Amino acid sequence: xxxxxxxxxxxxxxxxxxxxxxxxxxxxxxxxxxxxxxxxxxxxxxxxxxxxxxxxxxxxxxxxxxxxxxxxxxxxxxxxxxxxxxxxxxxxxxxxxxxxxxxxxxxxxxxxxxxxxxxxxxxxxxxxxxxxxxxxxxxxxxxxxxxxxxxxxxxxxxxxxxxxxxxxxxxxxxxxxxxxxxxxxxxxxxxxxxxxxxxxxxxxxxxxxxxxxxxxxxxxxxxxxxxxxxxxxxxxxxxxxxxxxxxxxxxxxxxxxxxxxxxxxxxxxxxxxxxxxxxxx
Amino acid sequence: xxxxxxxxxxxxxxxxxxxxxxxxxxxxxxxxxxxxxxxxxxxxxxxxxxxxxxxxxxxxxxxxxxxxxxxxxxxxxxxxxxxxxxxxxxxxxxxxxxxxxxxxxxxxxxxxxxxxxxxxxxxxxxxxxxxxxxxxxxxxxxxxxxxxxxxxxxxxxxxxxxxxxxxxxxxxxxxxxxxxxxxxxxxxxxxxxxxxxxxxxxxxxxxxxxxxxxxxxxxxxxxxxxxxxxxxxxxxxxxxxxxxxxxxxxxxxxxxxxxxxxxxxxxxxxxxxxxxxxxxxxxxxxxxxxxxxxxxxxxxxxxxxxxxxxxxxxxxxxxxxxxxxxxxxxxxxxxxxxxxxxxxxxxxxxxxxxxxxxxxxxxxxxxxxxxxxxxxxxxxxxxxxxxxxxxxxxxxxxxxxxxxxxxxxxxxxxxxxxxxxx
Amino acid sequence: xxxxxxxxxxxxxxxxxxxxxxxxxxxxxxxxxxxxxxxxxxxxxxxxxxxxxxxxxxxxxxxxxxxxxxxxxxxxxxxxxxxxxxxxxxxxxxxxxxxxxxxxxxxxxxxxxxxxxxxxxxxxxxxxxxxxxxxxxxxxxxxxxxxxxxxxxxxxxxxxxxxxxxxxxxxxxxxxxxxxxxxxxxxxxxxxxxxxxxxxxxxxxxxxxxxxxxxxxxxxxxxxxxxxxxxxxxxxxxxxxxxxxxxxxxxxxxxxxxxxxxxxxxxxxxxxxxxxxxxxxxxxxxxxxxx
Numbered sequence: 001x002x003x004x005x006x007x008x009x010x011x012x013x014x015x016x017x018x019x020x021x022x023x024x025x026x027x028x029x030x031x032x033x034x035x036x037x038x039x040x041x042x043x044x045x046x047x048x049x050x051x052x053x054x055x056x057x058x059x060x061x062x063x064x065x066x067x068x069x070x071x072x073x074x075x076x077x078x079x080x081x082x083x084x085x086x087x088x089x090x091x092x093x094x095x096x097x098x099x100x101x102x103x104x105x106x107x108x109x110x111x112x113x114x115x116x117x118x119x120x121x122x123x124x125x126x127x128x129x130x131x132x133x134x135x136x137x138x139x140x141x142x143x144x145x146x147x148x149x150x151x152x153x154x155x156x157x158x159x160x161x162x163x164x165x166x167x168x169x170x171x172x173x174x175x176x177x178x179x180x181x182x183x184x185x186x187x188x189x190x191x192x193x194x195x196x197x198x199x200x201x202x203x204x205x206x207x208x209x210x211x212x213x214x215x216x217x218x219x220x221x222x223x224x225x226x227x228x229x230x231x232x233x234x235x236x237x238x239x240x241x242x243x244x245x246x247x248x249x250x251x252x253x254x255x256x257x258x259x260x261x262x263x264x265x266x267x268x269x270x271x272x273x274x275x276x277x278x279x280x281x
Numbered sequence: 282x283x284x285x286x287x288x289x290x291x292x293x294x295x296x297x298x299x300x301x302x303x304x305x306x307x308x309x310x311x312x313x314x315x316x317x318x319x320x321x322x323x324x325x326x327x328x329x330x331x332x333x334x335x336x337x338x339x340x341x342x343x344x345x346x347x348x349x350x351x352x353x354x355x356x357x358x359x360x361x362x363x364x365x366x367x368x369x370x371x372x373x374x375x376x377x378x379x380x381x382x383x384x385x386x387x388x389x390x391x392x393x394x395x396x397x398x399x400x401x402x403x404x405x406x407x408x409x410x411x412x413x414x415x416x417x418x419x420x421x422x423x424x425x426x427x428x429x430x431x432x433x434x435x436x437x438x439x440x441x442x443x444x445x446x447x448x449x450x451x452x453x454x455x456x457x458x459x460x461x462x463x464x465x466x467x468x469x470x471x472x473x474x475x476x477x478x479x480x481x482x483x484x485x486x487x488x489x490x491x492x493x494x495x496x497x498x499x500x501x502x503x504x505x506x507x508x509x510x511x512x513x514x515x516x517x518x519x520x521x522x523x524x525x526x527x528x529x530x531x532x533x534x535x536x537x538x539x540x541x542x543x544x545x546x547x548x549x550x551x552x553x554x555x556x557x558x559x560x561x562x563x564x565x566x567x568x569x570x571x572x573x574x575x576x577x578x579x580x581x582x583x584x585x586x587x588x589x590x591x592x593x594x595x596x597x598x599x600x601x602x603x604x605x606x607x608x609x610x611x612x613x614x615x616x617x618x619x620x621x622x623x624x625x626x627x628x629x630x631x632x633x634x635x636x637x638x639x640x641x642x643x644x645x646x647x648x649x650x651x652x653x654x655x656x657x658x659x660x661x662x663x664x665x666x667x668x669x670x671x672x673x674x675x676x677x678x679x680x681x682x683x684x685x686x687x688x689x690x691x692x693x694x695x696x697x698x699x700x701x702x703x
Numbered sequence: 704x705x706x707x708x709x710x711x712x713x714x715x716x717x718x719x720x721x722x723x724x725x726x727x728x729x730x731x732x733x734x735x736x737x738x739x740x741x742x743x744x745x746x747x748x749x750x751x752x753x754x755x756x757x758x759x760x761x762x763x764x765x766x767x768x769x770x771x772x773x774x775x776x777x778x779x780x781x782x783x784x785x786x787x788x789x790x791x792x793x794x795x796x797x798x799x800x801x802x803x804x805x806x807x808x809x810x811x812x813x814x815x816x817x818x819x820x821x822x823x824x825x826x827x828x829x830x831x832x833x834x835x836x837x838x839x840x841x842x843x844x845x846x847x848x849x850x851x852x853x854x855x856x857x858x859x860x861x862x863x864x865x866x867x868x869x870x871x872x873x874x875x876x877x878x879x880x881x882x883x884x885x886x887x888x889x890x891x892x893x894x895x896x897x898x899x900x901x902x903x904x905x906x907x908x909x910x911x912x913x914x915x916x917x918x919x920x921x922x923x924x925x926x927x928x929x930x931x932x933x934x935x936x937x938x939x940x941x942x943x944x945x946x947x948x949x950x951x952x953x954x955x956x957x958x959x960x961x962x963x964x965x966x967x968x969x970x971x972x973x974x975x976x977x978x979x980x981x982x983x984x985x986x987x988x989x990x991x992x993x994x
Contacts, residue, residue, distance in 0.1 A: 003822070004824075006818070006822065006903075007818040007821075007822035007824040007827075008818075008824065010814040010815060010817060010818035011814070011815045011818050011819075011830055013810075013811045013814065013815070014811050014812060014814075014815040014834070014874060014878060015830070015833075017811050017870070017871070017874070018833060018834070018837060018871065018874065021849070021867055021868065021870075021871045022836070022837045022840075022845070022871050023833070024848070024852070025845040025847075025848035025849050025852070026836070026840060026845060028848045029840075029844050029845060029847075029848065052655070052659075053655075078739075079743060082736070082739065082740055082743075086740075091982055091983050093740060093744060094982060094985065095978065095979055095982045096744045096747055096748060097743065097744070097747055098924075098978055098982065099747055099748070099751060099975060099978070100747060101924065101925075101928050101974075101978060102928050102931070102932075102971055102974030102975045102977070102978055103751075103932075103971050103974070104931075104932030104934070104948070104952065104970065105932075106934070106952055106955065106956070106967075107754075107932075107952070107955075107967040107970060107971060110754075110955070110963055110964065110967050111750045111751070111753060111754050111967070112750065113512070114753055114754070114757060114964070115750060115753060117509065117512070117524075118507070118509050118522075118524045118768075119522040119523065119524055119766075119767075119768035119769075119770070120770065121753050121770050123768070123769075124768065124769040124770040124772075127769055128769065134453065134454065135768065137454075137507065137508050137509045139509055139511075139512050140507075140508030140509050140511070141508055141511055141662050142508050157746065157747070157750060162925075165921045165924060165925075165985065166880055166883070166921060168917070168921075168985055169880065169884060169917035169918050169920070169921040169985055170883055170884060170887055172917050172985075173884060173887035173888060173914065173917075174887070200887065201887075203820075203882070203883035203884070203886035203887055204883040204884070204887065206883065207879040207880055207882065207883040210835065210879065211838065211875065211876065211879060214835060214838050214839045215838070217839070218839070218841060224463050226512075227512075228461070228462045228463055228511040228512035228513075229461060229462065229463055229511045229658065229662075230511050230662070235841060236463075238841060238844070239344065239841075239843065240651075242344070242843065242844060243343055243344035243347065243843075244647040244650070244651070245647035245648055245651065246347075246373055246644045246647055247647075247648075248844075248847075251844060252844060255840055255841055255844050258839065258840075258841075259836065259839045259840055262835070262839035263832065263835070263836075263839065266832070266835055266839075270831075307943070309942060316954050316957040316958075317954060317957045317958040317959065317962070318783075318784075318787075318951070318954050318955070318958045318962055318966065319783065319958065319959070319962065321954060322787060337942070337943070339942065339945075340953075340954060341938050341953055341954075342938075342953060342954075342956070344843060344935070345846075345934075345935055345938035345939050345953065348843070348846050348847050348850065348935075348939045349850060349938075349939045351847055352846075352847055352850030352851045352854060352939070353850075353854060355847075355851045356850075356851045356854035356855050358854055358855070359854075360859075360860070360942055464956065464957070515957070517959070518766065518959075518960055521766035522766045522767070522768060523768060537959045541762060541763070
């Protein structure tokens with residue numbers, strides 16, 4: 001088939017599908033953000049951005065993403081290299097590491113709350129070891145740092161596997177001849193990782209990062225479970241507008257703000273980790 | 282593309298077969314109440330099983346509940362036969378979307394409830410279905426720390442604070458528990474308990490000097506409140522785990538504690554302030570959407586839900602009390618007995634200062650709650666100056682009242698037109 | 704060498720094993736590697752283990768302090784759900800929806816992934832952003848117009864309707880993952896096949912398809928778990944054909960603790976079985992598998 005038409009034929013199904021099931025409802029919702037009644041207005045945006053919790057939830061969301069995503073990236077790279085070099089038990093170890101994928105964020109919040117709450121597992125453990133003489137209240141407004149740490153840990157636990165799976169699938173495609181050649185020339189393992197694995201893995205890294213970052217801005221359930229009312233995030237505020245305040249215009253405005261942030265970061269990642277057509281070194 | 286078509290075709294074939302198997306003429310009872318899994322199950326097995334037709338009882342979080350309902354309205358075609366929700370959910374709806382249930386020849390035994398159910402129109406928008414209230418509960422081990430001379434059935438806020446302080450000292454950590462979590466009902470405490478008890482009002486007195494005193498008192502109480510309270514939404518959990526000894530919450534959110542260990546806990550009335558013992562009911566209703574697929578069946582189900590036997594079965598299943606006159610049997614679960622006694626003590630107390638549910642706020646009900654929640658978060662959690670916060674929140678409150686034109690409700694003195702914030 | 708090399712790829716400043724190839728460094732590296740793997744496994748498993756303890760404990764134990772570190776095998780909470788009417792048909796619906804989501808997201812998504820990696824075409828950037836948009840906008844807001852559309856077209860309350868919504872959520876994963884894997888396959892490989900007489904299609908079938916099996920697997924896993932764990936659309940769009948997740952998770956938050964854990968546990972198990980079943984396809988045919 002003609003190489004000029006072929007790509008369009010290939011993307012046609014997705015485009016049609018998304019137009020019907022995403023773009024159409026999206027436009028309807030987005031329209032609400034710009035209107036109160038019938039006329040065009042930015043009033044909804046003004047309302048949500050001037051609310052006193054907006055800067056706090058914005059800061060919390062960004063901070064959390066900034067803390068969690070790099071750690072997840074490093075961790076998933078480490079895990080992916082570890083698992084590919086394994087000779088025995090590779091399947092089993094990879095399976096164990098991907099277990100959190102199967103756990104919904106609501107359930108993950110539940111699990112980590114059972115660990116961190118006052119009568120939870122962490123306190124039981126510390127109590128048993130004699131580190132503390134009575135249970136500590138980790139998730140209280142007096143220790144915002146600990147609350148943040150707990151949320152970050154739960155998020156790292158829950159969502160690292162998303163990146164891991166993408167990277168493992170990508171790492172497998174790197175021809176082993178490259179590594180063999182590098183070894184012949186005496187490149188150290190660290191050098192091989194830097195010079196072969198990382199550049200060859202760029203497409204997968206890009207995908208993993210983009211998806212992970214977008215999901216990080218939508219974080220909600222785990223935060224609600226562990227942070228309670230102490231740690232407002234953008235998505236929580238969006239739901240509050242939609243379902244508690246019944247203000248779908250403001251909710252749509254919030255969602256569009258999150259969308260704008262996501263697009264911004266996506267473009268940055270795409271730019272930094274540009275993927276050449278085909279793969280070549 | 283052709284493969285896609287094949288698969289889509291096959292898939293829809295499967296879907297249709299499945300739908301064919303499952304399709305029954307069940308009445309869909311779409312509810313936000315009896316949400317905990319075992320309560321939904323009890324609703325199905327013990328309450329609705331006795332109805333002539335099969336009823337599909339589905340309980341959802343309010344977000345999904347509302348989305349589905351609105352979608353059916355917009356599409357002008359529905360499968361929901363009966364809506365179950367709180368007064369606040371119905372009062373935010375367009376009256377045209379609900380069928381008048383006033384002509385069924387029945388209503389609740391409370392004139393106040395029947396009036397509330399009209400939501401400012403002259404028709405019954407929903408049928409009062411069941412009621413509850415908020416009470417206090419404590420671990421019996423904490424009773425020894427009650428301040429001297431205090432009667433647990435007639436506590437004042439000062440005595441409660443002293444009690445919580447004693448318990449704090451004895452335990453070495455704060456043991457008062459307050460449902461300030463994301464799903465906690467903290468706003469109702471401020472609207473129905475703290476404000477009426479101190480200021481004899483909610484809207485008019487929002488930023489009064491008495492309100493400042495009330496918040497100061499609450500700050501004192503917060504000193505002895507488990508700081509994990511910002512994660513607590515169902516105080517039965519903390520009562521059972523011992524993270525809190527003395528708690529305030531909705532009767533049905535304390536039920537599990539009493540049912541599991543009835544001998545370990547006591548229920549007692551909310552405390553009183555200078556302006557009396559403020560308290561507030563919780564009212565749930567059932568309504569028929571205009572899109573109901575079977576009007577007759579829906580109406581029959583409303584009638585069934587208000588029968589005395591059904592109301593008692595509902596009480597057992599959900600810990601919500603009847604709204605019609607019934608003789609309560611003696612063998613009710615411990616949670617119902619404890620809660621019922623505590624509520625009776627509040628309303629029968631000499632200094633009772635009953636409040637009503639916010640009325641006339643329409644879809645601004647959520648914004649109204651947010652005024653109080655924001656005040657709490659700023660004053661208590663962020664430790665901002667009380668006067669500044671109240672004056673600041675007051676402007677939002679005035680906007681809400683003016684926009685909705687809602688007249689005052691008890692315990693605020695009646696108003697002509699929108700309830701003023703003084 | 705491979706074991707020792709891992710120690711060095713940890714970005715800590717430590718002696719390069721190749722520079723000092725003494726056996727003790729090597730075994731120290733191996734020790735570090737093995738303990739790293741064990742530690743990471745424990746990090747993943749321990750929280751799941753806690754979930755299991757709470758699931759298999761009596762309500763009193765779940766609320767007690769200190770917590771036990773061994774389950775007491777009280778099946779009370781699990782049997783509660785076993786008696787729940789409609790659990791089996793909800794399970795069947797969940798599997799059906801997840802299965803359809805999986806197939807549709809791959810069949811629709813993979814061609815686009817191939818196009819993105821192999822061709823330069825006008826509108827490519829916009830197209831890619833459109834794909835990502837779907838994941839950056841919260842579904843609960845889109846649910847209302849979707850539900851209206853479904854009620855009007857009769858898709859409401861069918862497994863297919865829900866699967867279509869879940870496919871929308873899974874498509875960014877399938878497009879981008881297949882895109883990144885196609886990009887990892889040198890185009891020379893395909894070109895070589897063309898010169899050997901393959902058409903674009905046969906070259907694709909014989910050369911490329913086997914190579915991206917891991918990517919397909921990864922996409923399938925994502926599609927499955929996304930659909931499996933999605934609550935909101937499921938709660939709104941299915942009534943009689945409820946999925947297990949909508950059935951359980953929706954009301955879990957407000958349920959007593961022991962039922963929360965048991966319900967959470969019941970939901971996790973099928974997803975884990977699925978991942979277990981497909982895990983080995985995550986490894987590519989030539990890269991790792993030949994080693």
